[in-house]
Amino acid sequence: MLSKSSSYIFLYPLYRYKFKNYQFVLALVFAIEEINRNPHLLPNTSLGFDLHNIPFSEKNTLMNAFIWLTGVNGDIVNYNCKLEQKSAAALTGTSFAISAHMGTLLQLYKIPQLTFGPFDSILGDRAQFTSLYQMAPKDTYLPRGIVSLMLHFKWSWVGLLLTDDHRGMQILSDLKEEMKKNRVCVAFVELISDMDHCVKCPESHYANTERNHCLQKTVTFLHFEDPLGMALSSTALCFSAITATVLGIFVKHRDTPIVKANNRALSYILLITLIICFLSSLLFIGQPNTATCILQQTTFGIVFTVALSTVLAKALTVVIAFKVTFPGKWMRWLMISRATNYIIPIFTLLQIILCGIWLGTSPPFVDQDSHAQHGHIIILCNKGSAIAFHCVLGYLCSLAIGSYIMAFLSRNLPDKFNEAKFLTFSMLVFFSVWVTFLPVYHSTKGTIMVAMEIFSILSSSAALLGFIFAPKCYIIFLKPDKNVLHGIRDNSHRGRNYLN
Template sequence: MQMYQRLGWFLLSTTWLLCTFAVEVCASSGSKLGCRLPSEEITGYMSRPGDIFIAGTFPVNLERVYIDLNFTRKPPELTCQQFGSEYYKSMRALVFAVEEVNANPEILPNITLGYHIFDTCNTLRRAAQGTLWILSGGQEIIPNYYCAGGDPLAGVIGECGSTPSIIMAQILGLYRYPQISYFATNPILSDRSQFPSFFRTISSDDIQMRGLAQLISYFGWSWVGLLANDDDYGQSGLQMAKQEIINAGACVAFAENILIGKEDKNAPYLARVIKKSNAKVVLVIASDSDFLIVVTELLRQNVTGNIWVATEGWATSTLLSEEKFQRVLEGTIGFAIHGAQMQKFTEYLSNLLPSQSVNDPFIWEYWEKTFLCKWSYQGNLEWAGNATTRLLHYVQNVNFKTKDGSNMFFNAKGNPPAVYDIVNWRLGAKGRLEQVVVGRYDLTSPDQETLNVDKKAITWANEETQVPLSKCSPSCPSGFRKVIVPGKPTCCYECARCPHGHISSQTDAVECHPCSWDTWPNLQQDRCLPRTREFLSYEEPLGYSLAAISILSSLIALVILGLFIQYKRTPIVRANNYSLSCLLLLSLFLCFLCSLGFIGYPQPEKCLLRQVAFGLVFALCISCVLAKTIIVVIAFKATKPGSRLRKWTRVRVSYWIIGFGVFIQSFLCVLWLLFSPPFPETDTDTKPGVIILNCNEGSPISFWCMLGYLGLLAAISFIVAFLARRLPDSFNEAKFIIFSMLAFLSVWVSFIPAYLSARGMYTVAMEVFAILSSTWAVLVCIFMPKCYIVLFRPNLNSRKYLMSNGRSASNVEIVLNGHADKPS
């Protein structure tokens, strides 16, 4: 409530001050005040009489003399300066068109077309003044009155800029006079509710800005600066361009205004901003006359090396084409109004003479500008005329084909077909910058390819042929991704390596993509390669080395078995239980061979049986050692004739011990295979880039129970052998069994941490090594001393030696006859 009270008080105070000021003015004027219209001197126009006439407004002069307004007296009339030859040619194009129509009796038979043309001096005041002057009849400005008789008004051609066109359209729309602009691009003018009689021969800025954003994206520019006039044309275009650039994935480095109300256009500040910024591409939404001041300042501060993207407002400007601007503007690219060469109009311009154009007050300046001369005298020419009309219906339905084959029509919003030429600025043969068409932006293209650019035809600054870069951050190469930096635009990013297992195959990737389960990134992380398959194969040096050792070891076990068979009648063989020794050697042979089941491709059958086979043959082996140990102890304890322990020294007792030991292991393995059998699996997580093919044990508990049972058998054998260590040396195997079991247990205890820490095929190789090592421990510790006596110390392999330690003969007989098998 307080806010509204304050606002009301402010409005009341302001109104009171204005009324007080008005009273004082009236008091001081006295009788001089009366009911009259102020008259102004109208200058800067040309005309031609006719049955009907067309009015036209053009900014023939581009600047004005800036006057400080102190609001104490009436401001003087505007003084125009800086003749614009391009706009004069546009004005002359209207004159040329009128003369062409009058020369062709088929177009307007028996009717002469006239014109009234007004120089707006590129100011809003002159644009409004000229509109009211035309509507008032061409003599005095009398709002809402048409005081002069004469030619009726068909319509108005103009204005050049969007802001003056809006002002004119608001006035002309009241009376539905058709207005056709040749350069106003503000999208608001398409609103038929506000501007019902406005048309234009150039597309709306929303189309142009969308096309310029596509052009910027086409060249890969992601860091762009924006300059725009602080008028309707510039500000509307600035907002649309910024949004379209962001939508295209680029970022705006800066957005600054060209202050057209200031004499220097804020150029020194703009030059410093551009010089400081690392954006090398700048989109300029301005008229050529306003941008001219900025370019001059850029040249003064030596700001070069930028790529300028031009809107249609200056893309074909002759003001900016002078040679001195080459260092700043060479390489410029932008959108120009689509056009074609008119040979007759070119000849018409070249034949213009001041003596034949006495009603043209601007031709003197045109000659001075074109031929670089100075007239000593210029005549003053004035014109007058007035008219009224309604032509709006016919303009809305116009549709014809131009001489170059293009269709010309107005859509429901008063806009023509959207076609732009893409021009490139380069130094021409005459030393001036020239605009060369290098592509087209055409929304009417039948193949839907709206943007077509010939890259090879473009010349950039310093005559470079490669597209210059304009990025806030350097491009992230393949194998990296962009990481947004908090607080900065999305185009200012950092590059981060793709995470493990991910790739990016293009530059400036937003995210990395994971490889499939059977592939892995290469070192550069820019493509996925098939993963290496790892298993303990026979082709691997480790694989075939272990296989060779296994086979050779099994052959050695067979050789020892053959040696025992050959010397089975000798006391040393008989004293060591011949049958058990042969069974133990056979089990050792199988232990060596079972390691081959762990080498090679892990097929389902191999995975199912290899651990079971290992557990059973090792249970057989350790059970044989346990049986030998128990029988030796019993044999040496049954020293008395008729002892009840003698019956336990028979061979069948040994087999019962072995059978019981193997049965328990078999039971565990059967339960394992029934409830959670091993199976082949592919491991993609253990090693990056490698597929480990291995056998999953199914139930880890079953595996460790099987291995623990072997340890239990070995521990019992060790304990029994340790208790029999003091028996007579000549017959005692206990000390050899102690060493064998101690080595066996040491190997498998060391195996556990090594097995758990190894990865891939080295896990399997570790188990194979443990199998071979533990088997060799039993073979060496139990059988190598006997082989040494049989082969190299035959004198020790005799009954006499066995009885030489002082033991009784009965004891020896138990060992040789009861404990040992009697070969036939």
């Protein structure tokens, strides 16, 4: 409510405050202060305002209007106790009902009234509201825009949900007229409860089923005690124990031909790495914090790089072993320099540098999702930089493709202990898992998204363990007659004849 030569602000006690209207109050205060600060806009005139928050009821609306007009907090009519203030106009909104109730009173005193809410055809009736002016133009474009949207999507039979008041009736009338012109049919019309009474719940709350109270959301994450968390953690621990058992078997049978045939040192490194891979999935379960969020991604990237580099080294070892009969310059250099020993540290160092850049620019952090699950706020780790995460994953997939190609090329080399075929299958499964992971990961939210990443880690690690080491354990325990040295020599001899 604006007045000349006044800077008095009156705040009525708040019964229920609409915080969404607070932005209009701030805009009004800012505009008035800017006008008063500039001497060229209104010379020798200062604008002030009284601010009233009016609870929605006819009695309270008129009572606050009387207090503003008379300056007295009581039922005194036709008296004005505000000696030093002269109001220029009343600014009302955004509710149609409040503007209409106040308009019937203000026009008796010939006080101009400006409404800043949506245009309303009833408020535009000059016979009923002689001193009321609407700032908003008549929004005839709204029904046309809605029907244009229907035509764009080729919707010819639609349902309408509108507010159960005169404004909803007016929009319904305009919509039906516009829809009739464009041959769009109305399937049903449902009218809803006076929207002026609705208040949006804050992000930390949600509306109850009756939609008359805001309830506190439950803070949650992927617990170890949850059925899903318990299943994933149990699977990780079981696979870790199985891998440790396989490592023990290989150490015990370290002098047998099948263990020695494919570089047992690389086998030990791969088994130890797989144990860490399985255990690293436990970092994704439990309440996230800054340390676990960083360890999740860095451990995942570095440990899997070691595993895939080891597979690449094993595949290259097979190729070198069978090319040794006629070594060319390239093979001779590989044999002399023992280049396979540098594959793991070099490729791992590159991944460490990539992870360091990630942590230095946009590291992972603890975040919360209040929209994925109704009534819950899910605490999870934000990747920080999506580009860095995809670069780490792309680097791993590149190593998998390189290992797959190397193993595929050596799959037909003659040796009953040649593990190239198993390396090929393991890399194929690994690559398939993580290529499938990306679209599924981006289409899920909350704890399911976290569970998908854990599942991908476990399944790809299990593929490496199963395809590479299960056949060797089968020969050690069930086919010991094939785990002999002369078998290798015979096959090697046939291999040399084949290569010749």
